[in-house]
Amino acid sequence: MLMIKHTQIFSLAVLLSSMFIYNQMGGIDEAASLVTQMTKQMTKHIRVRASGGRSSASELGQFSPVFVWLLRDFYLDLVEDNRRITPRDYLELALRPVQGSGKDIAAKNEIRDSIRALFPDRECYPLVRPLNNENDLQRMDQISLDKLRPEFRAGLDALTKYVFERTRPKQIGATVMTGPVLVGITESYLEALNNGAVPTISSSWQSVEEAECRRAYDTATEVYMSSFDRSKPPEEVVLRESHEEAVQKSLAAFNASAVGIGSARKKYEGLLQKFLRRAFEDYKRNAFMEADLRCSNTMQNMEKRLRAACHASDANVDNVVKVLDGLLSEYETSCHGPGKWQKLAMFLQQRSVYFSPFWWFTSLHFFLLKKETKLFCSPVWKVQYSTLQNG
Template structure:
């Protein structure tokens, strides 16, 4: 285990008769061969320690190791003989220590075996201090063949021994064996932690490197029900869930644990997605925007990234409950973005109008325009300021509305100037009032038209949002379906191999039952392949 970590020290080796490791020790470090992955090493206390007062503890530790691992290394001394198999009694108790489903209704023993097959880790038997020749009936064999021969079932074998073999073969179809020479001479064993590799026996060093290479290359990332790859946070929550169940006196249930984790992970996925949306939005858009298209494009790109983040972390989202929640939050974010954009534009425009029309307002206050011909001078000055206002860039979407509101606020002053101008006849003044009123109505109509166009664009964006959620969800469902197909295919291959062994060993009745199970699996596989991705 220390060598897997690339260290000489770490897990205690325990050179005395007294056990050092209590419970399960965990060591997390960057994977030496797979970038972006973490290697999590779990070292359990020795099983069957004579000093233990509670032997049930061993069963729970074994069960917890199975539940948390993607590859389980079982460590024994000497040879794989009847005694070694009897010590592995814990594998026969797994059905008592682990439940796959929360209810047993309609759940047969065969179903439980299939479920264990899907969720259990790969199995490696490490035989330490092995000093025999790997030879069978006069022919050399591999360590894997040595293990399979040891697990070969024989009619008339003791029930306890046969059950252990049967369970190992059923629950751990992916099996591997390594045999290790003694690491060093007897005198140096108590100093093993301090010995450099050059002081270890060549045979042990060779076996060790073969073992390390296999683990690095073949130990897959931990996957939980539904094909979801476990992160560090998820693995931690999984461990807490199982340990809490054991301490409360109940049997750890994979289905319940996954449901609890799904709630935690999916809630976190929503928050992580919203965080990503905010980060992307800050990068893509600076308020106020000149056009609605610019704003909607930034939202669309941010939303797409947010959904991607959610899909990567979420799993087992029944009825797309959390994705719908994310959709509502993103819709709210768009409304919030539009409101912020409008406020930013309005603030910018009002400040600009105040600056540009300051001199004109002062002239009105000083009565400059109350002279004959003053109204035309007022219109000329106002037009000049309006043109300057319209030339300033970066005002945003509220530029027209802000200008119209400002001009409307100045109508009283304009009317007073018009009435006071003696150069204009009453008829001309009435005509001017009508012209101003018509111009204001035209501008208001134009604003309503723009508002309607923006509303339509918002509706189109909502439809695009739905399509993006749908597209990514279908892609995820298709990926999940492929993972499920691979699961079924892996189970089929495992059962096919076991069927062949059973026939060779003369267990014809069990082989026939295995054939029926494979037919059911093939039917499920065909159904999975033909089943369309349906959104709820």
């Protein structure tokens, strides 16, 4: 049971780190090394996929970190066949297959093969004893760095340089793990282990992808709603420009938070596009309805003022044209919407019934001659104005 717990902790450390430094005293001894024992057991406790049975060390190696085998109090001379070798050469020699046959040889080679497959990116750093005096070793925390052996300081500097140069954020595939992603996948592994199951990398990653893409979707919808400028007048072109600007901010927020390139991301990208279209259409429909209502209310007020102008005791064409000019200018600046001019044209045509047709037509004719207006560009008004002319 204790070995299982050790293997689980070792497996978690390997899966969650971007650089795994194994600290061991002395030379590489496969019989005594915890690495050899843990590596042999790891394939039993971690799987790459939910189906297909036990994963091989080489399959797990795709997700393994940079492996550094740190050898403390190293006492061996790095010599092979009477020539100096590097620490990396020493590591590779220790992991190469043993010649011979038999169960013991096969077991040794299986362990060595597993380590090479599980840690394809590996390095070795031996450090000599920092001090020769045994008494000084008992109070290491009180001794300054410059008092340590030069060979130790040189090895420590080389190790530190390597760690800073090679350490990177943890990745799965092309996805760099953020804090929330790392927490999510850790929780997924732990849940499986605590429930007596075998953690599966692909399943754990899929659950994290789903959660993070969902969070990215929620953030992106909030960004769109807060970025869409509702102070713009309800005109198609203006609203479309505001919509496109908010969409770009929303998509940027989604891409900044979403993880992975799989089905979860595609799913929430599709849902986001649907939300953006629906939100815009809903807002535009309501904005246009409110604009139409404002047009109607404004025209009711216009009717009252036009009646008063036409029925005044001193009414004449110039006075009516002046009132009409003011009303249409006010209407043009205060009212919006796609039906703005069509509604006005219909209003003016219908109201001609209530006033003297000749008087009404004369006033409009004078007005249109004096002022170019979008009203006259309306196809609806052109037909209705022509009808009044010919009537």
